[in-house]
Amino acid sequence: MNVQRTSPVSFLRNGRYKRIESDEPVSKCPRLSDSSGDAGYLSSLPGSPLWAAPFNGTPTHQGPSRIGQFLLIPIADRDGVYSALNVHTGDESLCKVFDMIQYQEKIRAHSVLPAHRNISHIKDIILGERKAYVFLEKDYGDMHMFVKSCKKLDEELASRLFYQVVSAVAHCHQAGIVLGDLKLRKFVFSNKKRTHLKLEGLEECHMLEEGNDSMSHKHGCPAYVSPEILNSSGSYSGKQADVWSLGVMLYTLLVGRYPFHDSDPSALFSKIRRGQFCLPDTLSPKAKCLIRSLLRKEPWERLSATEILIHPWFHSAQETGSGEQEASAADQTVPTFCLDDDESLFC
Template identity: 35%
Template structure:
């Protein structure tokens, strides 16, 4: 029986542990050992549910320059919630280690293929469907995995896929391409190993295609002991496809392993492929579009909802549908608390620390699901999510609990006999942005490489813009580029010459507007992989603005000398100059913001040019 609740205030402390216990977890056995620590199996004292404790040595992580990777693993795994992505329950810190408390998955896809391959087509398809559904979800959250391979895909006791190791993952930002070469070379896309600028989703599609080949053939499509020869095989698409494979499976593999990422099949297209859709469970299909509260016709908003809302349902972001039976059982396990207090803690936003009631709820919920049909359980969660998202449901204030709310002291920390340090303190010195790094490729053997230690991990969800400033076109991309350069020339702008054809879809340009210089990137990329439509989007990214020199003999783009007393911002100074000039100038002013005015003028010129074609 748990001890009575101690509500006395006190600062969080770093947990100290003996070899057999860690806070509320009893360590049972070792699972794996790696360069930076070990993975152990443990049991939660209150709920009795099994977990995996991933111990990371702070010293080893710091000495090997792996802090950014560990932080990403923490942030992204904390953010993602999907039945086929490994779940992070919480983080614990000790004086020497950072401990990830993870969903327990006893198997690994690599080992399963090694012991049972080549797999039966139906089983291979089941694994692949779950992998693609997980990848589609991460892309929808704008997270690119970048290291998909069988060693990073775990299996639970019912052989359900659990994608892990998000240490090399990256947030996909609109209008930006990735440049870092990372991952395992046998699974890396040709544009990645060439060091080109690349689109993250396209690279994940290639890696998934290699995994599908391995599932069906029990060998890698590209392998060589010599890394140079291996890269050459990938860049020239030199591989053999067994003729005994189902023709539809062959077609899907060929569609995924395409050298040109613009011609490569996309995740939404994979999920519609006839080989993929055989016996596809409904919960693995993409969520249908929900009509918005503003955009859409009036008739769509007054029509019956896609999924009617159960009036007893409560949906909490990060936890999903609140299960009353789980809450009631949790109340019985905790001494001195009632149901309303438990619900209050589940609705709270406690930042990156979370709270121990939420952890116990997730563990107890997962324990109760052991042995149940994953498709049925996941479908119930899916229905609840759809209902909570649909604006046509008249949702009561408590039906959908936001990620936020009360900031008063959580009364349950002492119930679980531990106060953990705020996880962000462990990562405070880590840079958020990716920097150019040397290749992380490692040479693999000529057959499937030896299994690596398990890696899994969680992330603060940042709000992302729902709007982009740009223009879209259904014209061929090279025609679009030709027109862009024509308009840049007509507007007396300059651009950087591209020596490498792989970079032609990103134009680095500059312009002088009055006494100000604007630097912008103009990116052209295929949006059909996100929206299922055949068009290209031209996105304008503001990089920098500065005052131009007006001194005699100064060049057009020379910067004005800095003055120590100058404090007026560029935007305010520009707005003032526009207003002053406008008093005596009949020219229409588009905007007081320099970059927006320039981009808007370019968009209007492109649109006018297209209308005249």
């Protein structure tokens, strides 16, 4: 097979960029013991021959598939995302599969966004005829599932995790990027102790022109949508809408349920438009202050992402504990917001 190698793209920091000729469907993955010595190998040496078992990126079967030296296993509840195992080195990573006509636009924000410790970066890209395989760092589960497995987080742990979330959002805003579909699922743990978070991708973000964050896009998770998006038929501030979503995330971390919850979409949106929510007495005054500063009906009254980072709640909450806490799975219960009335509303 003739395989064309291309030059590394500028935003692949310490990564590789490869091209394969075909990515037709395969019915199953061959047993590794049946593979020849160079089967599935994509050499990193310039000019080396490359080979890849065909793969279309959207298999109808749920078993593993093969692309180059990577074994791809679908991840439940994450469409187009696979756990990738390098069969030669044993290294694990994450693979996102995009149509070729879309992939450059999907990863374009990585080319302008400076590196940040709380944002995942692209390690490798393999291009087929119809699909692009984008490899990122392995993760250890997302925040949605973590909160779903816990009733709620204590303020010390919540402050450590939420600070990392806001740091990533502030970094994007400063670079002229609005995330637009902010939610707990967007943040994943990058270590086994589940103390370090990263924004797992920038596919749904919006790159601003000349600093103007006026937007009219209405896509997003219903549970996180801001009142002005529901009320306005025109434009709204993308950054301020992101801050509202941060408020929903913080409330959920500390209370164990969404601030606005209803299985009926119309009722849910009515509650969001009113902007009225209850704060438990168990929360500290500074935690209540921060939540109220984010979940304000009027967008211009909300803190900016940068201002959130200097809120005194972070300092006071972390004074109650020392060091990084490892999240325990023991005695964890499903929170009330995870009732199966309509999971699609609460993504």
